[in-house]
Amino acid sequence: MQYKKIGEILLAEGLISSEQLNSAITVQKKKGGRIGEILVKENVLTEEQIVIGLGKQMGVPYITKASGKLNPASEQNLSDLIPYDFAIKNVCLPLSRTISSLTVVMFDPTDLILLDNLRKMTGCDINPIIAPRTDILKTIEEFYGKTKIFKNAIQDTYDRLSDDDQVSIEIKTDDEELSLDRLVARAEEAPIVKLVDLIIRQAIQERASDIHIEPYKNKLSLRYRIDGVLQEMPPPTSSLHQALISRIKILSKMDIAEKRLPQDGGFSVHIENRTVDLRVSTMPTIYGEKIVMRILDKGRVPLDIIQLGFLPHEMELIKKGLSLSYGLVLLTGPTGCGKTTTLYSALNHLKSPAKNILTVEDPVEYRLDGINQLQVKNDIGLTFGQALRSFLRQDPDVILVGETRDLETAEICMRAALTGHLVLSTLHTNDAPSSIVRLEDIGVPNYLVASALRLVIAQRLIRRLCSACKQAHEPKSREFYGVSISSEVVYQAKGCKECNYIGYKGRGLISEVMLFDEDIRRLIYQKSPLEEIKKKAKEKGMMSLLENGFKKVEEGMTSMEEVLSAAFA
DSSP states (O other), X not given: OOOOOHHHHHHHTTSSOHHHHHHHHHHHHHHOOOHHHHHHHXXXXXXXXXXXXXXXXXXXXXXXXXXXOOOOOTTSOHHHHSOHHHHHHHTEEEEEEXXXXXXXXXXXTTOHHHHXXXXXXXXXXXXXXXXXXXXXXXXXXXXXXXXXXXXXXXXXXXXTTTOGGGOOSEEEOSOGGGOHHHXXXXXXXXXXXXXXXXXXXXXXXXXXXXXXXXXXXXXXXXXXXXXXXXXXXXXXXXXXXXHHXXXXXXXXXXXXXXXXXXXXXXXXXXXXXXXXXXXXXXXXXXXXXXXXXXXXXXXXXXXXXXXXXXXXXXXXXXXXXXXXXXXXXXXXXXXXXXXXXXXXXXXXXXXOTTOOEEEEESSOOSOOTTSEEEEOBGGGTBOHHHHHHHHTTSXXXXXXXXXXXXXXXXXXXXHHHTTTOEEEEEEOOSSSTHHHHHHHHHTOOXXXXXXXXXXXXXXXXXXXXXXXXXXXEOOSOSEETTEEOOOSOEEEOXXXXXXXXXXXXXXXXXXXXXXXXXXXXXXXXXXXXXXXXXXXXXXXXXXXXXXXXXXXXXXXXXXXXXXXXXXXX
16 A cells, blocks of 8 residues: 555645645644644544545545444453553554454544554554544544453453452342352352353443343353443353353352253342342353343432423323222333333332332332242242232222233223222333224224223333533434424533543433323224324323433434334334
8 A cells, every 4th residue: 555645635626725734734733643633623624534535545445433333342352452551642543453463543544653663562554444533542542441341340350369358249139148248258269250240230330221141152242231222242251151140140040050941030139328139130141151230229319200301291191090099001112111110109109107009010120129029930829919909908099010911911901990090001002092003903902992091101212322421413304204403502422531521421311292081082992993093192291212201302402313213113
């Protein structure tokens, strides 16, 4: 490859004039710096223009952070090849390696001195890729920051095997035999005990909702789901896979010897003066058992329906529906949209010494004082239907059913709702009005649907923009799918240290609240088209998911892109 100087390439591409190049060279002689950076600072070119121009002239691929390709391989120990200080100083980042070559993304691939230094440092041939300088710097901070912190913590685990203080979280179980000391003894190796504690502690500190440990042919993958998105973390060595799985299975009261069938379990940890529940699931794969730990942190999610993020007029509809002495209240949406949190918050709102509240769940995610909770056990015949039939002999005021899955469960819920009980449950539908069609599809007669339904809430979780770095901008379009934004300026994600250069931090919700009154029930009795029922619900105050989301955009809570992706998920 014949290398030219960056200024010559940009000039040949017609991106700058000779005068602009000479001016940049003059600034370089006086103040130092690279020509490309000077042209960007002088507002002559954008980083993207430089990247595209260099890529075309040199035949070198160019990528951006938004493309999702600016993503270093986590399992190749790339941070050991190029140190953080060198990467940040020279604006370069390793992406992947083979036996003899290393792919490196950089802003200026014409820098022959940098390429030579990289060859000497790594002992590899260098395959350059171009990306905007800002994108590279963001990815450097994200990659080296997490890698350094986590690797140091893991290394510290091995360096101090005799230091009992390293076990900083206390494992809690219902069985006294499975105390922490007993578990340490059974796990045999102190490093494994400390490594599992470290993985859990790090996930809780990162505000993760799930931990994924996945075996592959020659590696182990560790990923955290943070704000709804899976993010790779530096994994332990694959040789620790069996020991890690065994340790977690012991904590979760699973059968260590059973590796052919999926298993479910759970345990609790005490960390930072609060108890966090973990729900654990294993699944056999061709390379061994995969394990997923769902983190249920009541301390991070307040079970208060007023604080969940519903709009004021929606809260009025919800309170009105929950104040009824009987009827069916449904939470709808896909898996992972926060239905359970909203349900538990509703129970907390209803909880009173004067009310007998019973729940049947699979599994019980949060344990609430003052509420009788029952875990489904299909292997012994304790199904949703069986539990509900027994509930009706327990003098209940409020019944919560974890999920309406079949006709038997749906019919018992309906009949309980029509005989003086307030019944809360979940259903998988795309929006609130579709719950009518879904129940009829299960096999529930429309007259039961019309008589029993009182309130349906559809919701989705959306990521909140990072308050430290969100950027105001004027939207190119203010109308999508017939819904418009009135605000002149909205906000978009940027990225900073506060949010790990993602642009989002934390989650909120968008919702659709439908209260069933006599007019809507009459339409259901008459088997009116769903569009007509939706129209009537909007007249009564229902706001669609998209309309609700755009209100959150106008408030500066989230971005239009986030709402559009969530509203149609």
